[in-house]
Amino acid sequence: MSIALCPGSFDPFTLGHRFVVERAAARFDEVVVTVVVNPNKQGMFTVDERIDLISSTCADLPNVRVDRWRGLLVDYMRNEGITTMVKGLRSTVDFEYEVPMAQMNRELADVETLFLWGDPKFAHVSSSLVKEVAKLGGDVEPFLPPDVFAAVMRKVNGELSV
Secondary structure (H helix, E strand, C coil), X not given: CCEEEEEECCCCCCHHHHHHHHHHHCCCCEEEEEEECCXXXXXXXXXXXXXXXXXXXXXXXXXXXXXXXXXXXXHHHHHHCCCEEEEEECCHHHHHHHHHHHHHHXXXXXXXXXXXXXXXXHCCCCHHHHHHHHHCCCCCHHHCCHHHHHHHHHHHCCCCCC
């Protein structure tokens, strides 16, 4: 059985993320979307909220499950018996950033990283940019799954829960 890990902070989970997860799900028996916990970052969404949003967004992909991890991803992968990591790329800038991590993961735990090019129509979209534009009143609906868009709007408008 082939299993791949798709890690990220996913704050929020965009259509670009969904595109990469969908492509990975077509190539592996199972895909584990892992929300990586960074204690030094204050996100728009809690980890539990992100997991719920990703789960609802990917509910139509039966071979995708969502989990969380704090620490080295290679430790999680060892614990789960996963040897392939999937990372989405929007541009060569992403590639330059990701390659050293991929090489380190291979050295630490014999993890291979599979890079998938994202959908070109979302090449300019990042979670950080989506949050910034939404907070300033811009329309981010074209970049987010419907449930995530609704949750972002609730957060921007000061409502407490998603």
